[in-house]
Amino acid sequence: MLWHITIFSISGLALVILLYRVISIARLPVHLRWELAPAPHEKSRWKYGGSYLEEQEWWNKPRRKSLLQPLKYMAVEILFLRGVWKNNRNLWPFSLSLHGGIYLTGGMLFLSPINAFLIVAGLPAEITDTLAEIISYVAVIGFLAGSAGAISLVFKRLVDPDLKPFSTAGTFFNLLLLAMVFVSGAVCWFYQGEFGDLLSLFLSKLITLEAIRVMPLTFILYVAISLLFLLYLPVSSMAHFVIKYFLYHAVRWNDEPLNARMESKLRNLLAEKPHWSAAHTGTDGQKTWGEIGNGVRDEE
Amino acid sequence: MKNNELRFREFFENADSQLVKIEINHLIPLPSPYDKSQVSAWRELDTDQRRRLVCNLDGFIAAGLPVPQNAAEEQKYIDQFVKGLKKLLSRESNWTFLQPLLLSLDFCVKCQTCCDSCHIYLASGRNALYRPAFRSEIFRRLVNKYARKSSSLLSRFGVDEIKLNWATISRLYELSYRCNLCRRCAQACPMGVDNALITRELRKLFSQELGWAPQELHEKGTQLQLKVGSPTGMKPKVVKDNLDFLDKDFSEVTGLNIATPWDKSGADVLLLPGAGDILSFPESIMAFSILCNAAGINWTLSSEAPGYDGVNYGLFYDDIQFVKIALQHARIAKKLGVKKIVMGECGHQHKAMMAVADRILTGELNIPRESSMTFLENLVFSGRIKFDPDRNNFPVTLHDPCNIVRNLGIVEPQRRILRYLCPQFREMNPHGVDNYCCGGGGGLSLLAGANFIGWKVNISGGLKFKQILAAFSDCPGSGVKKYLCAPCLNCKLQFRDLLEYYDAKEKSGIYCGGLAELIVNAMVDLKNPFITWGEY
Numbered sequence: 001m002l003w004h005i006t007i008f009s010i011s012g013l014a015l016v017i018l019l020y021r022v023i024s025i026a027r028l029p030v031h032l033r034w035e036l037a038p039a040p041h042e043k044s045r046w047k048y049g050g051s052y053l054e055e056q057e058w059w060n061k062p063r064r065k066s067l068l069q070p071l072k073y074m075a076v077e078i079l080f081l082r083g084v085w086k087n088n089r090n091l092w093p094f095s096l097s098l099h100g101g102i103y104l105t106g107g108m109l110f111l112s113p114i115n116a117f118l119i120v121a122g123l124p125a126e127i128t129d130t131l132a133e134i135i136s137y138v139a140v141i142g143f144l145a146g147s148a149g150a151i152s153l154v155f156k157r158l159v160d161p162d163l164k165p166f167s168t169a170g171t172f173f174n175l176l177l178l179a180m181v182f183v184s185g186a187v188c189w190f191y192q193g194e195f196g197d198l199l200s201l202f203l204s205k206l207i208t209l210e211a212i213r214v215m216p217l218t219f220i221l222y223v224a225i226s227l228l229f230l231l232y233l234p235v236s237s238m239a240h241f242v243i244k245y246f247l248y249h250a251v252r253w254n255d256e257p258l259n260a261r262m263e264s265k266l267r268n269l270l271a272e273k274p275h276w277s278a279a280h281t282g283t284d285g286q287k288t289w290g291e292i293g294n295g296v297r298d299e300e
Numbered sequence: 301m302k303n304n305e306l307r308f309r310e311f312f313e314n315a316d317s318q319l320v321k322i323e324i325n326h327l328i329p330l331p332s333p334y335d336k337s338q339v340s341a342w343r344e345l346d347t348d349q350r351r352r353l354v355c356n357l358d359g360f361i362a363a364g365l366p367v368p369q370n371a372a373e374e375q376k377y378i379d380q381f382v383k384g385l386k387k388l389l390s391r392e393s394n395w396t397f398l399q400p401l402l403l404s405l406d407f408c409v410k411c412q413t414c415c416d417s418c419h420i421y422l423a424s425g426r427n428a429l430y431r432p433a434f435r436s437e438i439f440r441r442l443v444n445k446y447a448r449k450s451s452s453l454l455s456r457f458g459v460d461e462i463k464l465n466w467a468t469i470s471r472l473y474e475l476s477y478r479c480n481l482c483r484r485c486a487q488a489c490p491m492g493v494d495n496a497l498i499t500r501e502l503r504k505l506f507s508q509e510l511g512w513a514p515q516e517l518h519e520k521g522t523q524l525q526l527k528v529g530s531p532t533g534m535k536p537k538v539v540k541d542n543l544d545f546l547d548k549d550f551s552e553v554t555g556l557n558i559a560t561p562w563d564k565s566g567a568d569v570l571l572l573p574g575a576g577d578i579l580s581f582p583e584s585i586m587a588f589s590i591l592c593n594a595a596g597i598n599w600t601l602s603s604e605a606p607g608y609d610g611v612n613y614g615l616f617y618d619d620i621q622f623v624k625i626a627l628q629h630a631r632i633a634k635k636l637g638v639k640k641i642v643m644g645e646c647g648h649q650h651k652a653m654m655a656v657a658d659r660i661l662t663g664e665l666n667i668p669r670e671s672s673m674t675f676l677e678n679l680v681f682s683g684r685i686k687f688d689p690d691r692n693n694f695p696v697t698l699h700d701p702c703n704i705v706r707n708l709g710i711v712e713p714q715r716r717i718l719r720y721l722c723p724q725f726r727e728m729n730p731h732g733v734d735n736y737c738c739g740g741g742g743g744l745s746l747l748a749g750a751n752f753i754g755w756k757v758n759i760s761g762g763l764k765f766k767q768i769l770a771a772f773s774d775c776p777g778s779g780v781k782k783y784l785c786a787p788c789l790n791c792k793l794q795f796r797d798l799l800e801y802y803d804a805k806e807k808s809g810i811y812c813g814g815l816a817e818l819i820v821n822a823m824v825d826l827k828n829p830f831i832t833w834g835e836y
Contacts (some may be wrong), residue, residue, distance in 0.1 A: 051709025082488030
């Protein structure tokens with residue numbers, strides 16, 4: 001049961017840490033507006049970057065927000081790295097290769113438990129074998145693309161004069177860890193063969209809590225490195241795959257005008273007592289934000 | 301050293317020596333007759349300035365920090381800086397921007413995608429010091445090393461190349477005024493990281509904790525505005541006298557009866573102009589007066605300080621000052637009982653009052669606020685004023701103020717006016733939300749410094765100037781008068797310096813003015829042209 005305990009506890013721990021990080025960010029106070037055009041939720045205007053503030057007396061007009069456009073925007077951004085393509089074309093193939101590898105590996109991890117369930121459910125072998133074969137191909141393309149992306153980015157960061165000064169030990173650690181995940185997967189795939197079958201079988205044993213018999217060394221190595229990565233992922237900057245939501249939706253596209261719900265939160269925040277040392281601020285840790293503003297005339 | 305090489309370590313070494321030297325032959329080339337051989341180089345700092353002021357960055361001085369008297373004074377500032385770092389991460393002292401700051405600090409992947417979006421970096425010939433991410437990365441490393449307790453192991457992993465000393469903070473202070481806060485880099489960032497926001501947080505730390513801010517923004521800016529009503533120094537009586545004089549003067553010139561209304565209770569519109577327009581670009585405020593009167597708008601100006609000056613330099617460097625001024629503006633509008641506040645042609649004022657202050661102006665202070673772009677568009681297309689577009693039959697291009705366009709998404713109203721009223725309107729490239737900053741954004745247009753104007757016109761304004769010339773490339777020379785429409789007071793101040801420095805009026809016939817002036821110039825009722833192609 002060592003496999004079961006290790007995998008479930010590491011996965012659970014990673015999920016808890018990630019959730020904690022997400023909740024910590026979500027619970028940060030409402031901030032002052034700092035939006036940036038274009039905001040894709042603007043139905044007819046977003047293509048040229050327009051906003052509802054282009055309407056005369058906008059406060060008397062209904063807001064027409066698109067829910068679909070931000071999703072489409074983010075899908076292209078996430079899958080094809082639109083921002084890098086548009087603004088950093090030299091980096092794009094490397095970054096796409098890495099991210100493509102991650103997405104395909106993600107696809108593999110999505111399909112494998114399904115196949116494991118199908119195996120447990122006793123579906124005909126033709127179906128599960130076919131799915132295992134698909135998983136296998138998805139996996140190998142992902143491993144190769146990811147390895148190429150991660151390794152080439154390590155080299156690019158070592159030699160590119162733009163990237164080199166900004167590449168810290170942490171940056172290299174992230175890339176090398178990713179490279180190890182992909183390379184170990186690729187080694188297992190090529191050395192062992194029938195990777196999809198192996199993974200599906202492994203996961204089905206996990207799900208049914210059955211004993212996992214001796215696994216090939218290359219597979220054990222791949223799983224171990226992946227678990228290490230999984231544990232590290234939520235505490236690293238690679239958690240941006242989730243946090244990006246906040247950077248876009250809570251800041252860049254957050255142009256929501258003041259409303260009653262927000263106002264009650266803001267009343268609490270305006271009651272906070274800032275403490276800055278410069279004399280002109282008049283903040284001594286006793287006055288609230290609201291009082292600082294109110295006191296201007298009195299000071300004169 | 302190559303132009304694009306700068307190691308982080310150098311930033312905190314040798315506090316007394318200049319970190320980089322900007323070579324004029326590295327800058328982006330301008331077309332003839334503005335190529336480098338014909339452009340005068342900037343003024344070097346003299347011995348006295350070097351003795352009195354900290355000048356250890358790039359040979360320019362924007363902030364004008366006095367040299368500390370001894371090591372103890374330096375240490376005092378270093379200690380304050382650490383305290384300030386911690387306060388920036390606290391809810392009570394910085395709830396205003398805590399979430400955006402933490403997100404931008406923690407999730408930059410250091411891909412340098414932001415670099416080529418920065419007009420300063422490009423115009424400098426890709427000088428490494430001006431990378432948008434350079435100052436952010438120094439700040440990030442300082443925060444991780446000196447202000448965070450909990451994540452010591454992980455956050456310090458790989459960020460050893462930083463040291464907090466006098467060189468670091470004095471250079472960082474000056475470097476925080478090498479950014480226009482235009483947010484073009486934030487727009488380019490695939491992660492959504494905002495280096496301009498980080499720069500503004502840095503400026504806040506220096507101002508709110510150490511009391512350091514350029515005097516043009518602070519003593520002669522927000523402090524003066526809170527004390528007398530306006531950074532121009534104009535008190536209510538002086539403003540009223542000046543406008544009274546302008547009313548008479550412009551009535552005589554235009555043949556119209558111009559009377560600017562003051563303090564009308566219950567008016568539909570409170571116009572919140574930038575008082576700098578009254579002194580430097582009086583045609584702008586007069587154009588608004590003419591248009592509002594011609595359209596029969598029930599409008600008013602306020603003579604209560606600071607209600608006649610809509611600027612809020614707090615937006616550039618200090619949240620506390622920002623809050624104080626924004627609340628004052630809203631209170632004055634409330635007292636007058638106006639139905640809405642209309643922003644003057646001033647970019648940062650738009651952003652300050654329409655967006656950033658939106659979450660401060662709660663309850664009765666939440667008075668509707670509208671852009672002058674939409675307000676003017678409504679006047680033009682209301683049918684209440686007759687226009688003859690042929691009166692504007694000269695080349696016109698539009699500069700997009702970052703704070704109105706990229707930051708608020710107000711893109712088309714001003715264009716619809718220009719397409720209707722200016723037969724020779726042409727766009728710059730790029731334009732709209734992808735525009736380049738004028739080079740004076742983020743308060744830099746106000747900074748004169750010791751020799752800072754040389755930096756503003758050559759580096760921060762270089763790419764914009766090139767863009768303007770390209771927009772008018774079909775009609776070179778001074779024979780054809782050309783109008784650069786910049787609906788923003790700060791942009792106009794920057795363009796005034798830029799056009800004067802390059803002698804662009806003489807060489808290319810380029811003049812700069814606002815949007816309202818072009819509208820008035822096309823009015824059928826006007827006997828003489830409103831645009832006189834005179835001094836701006």
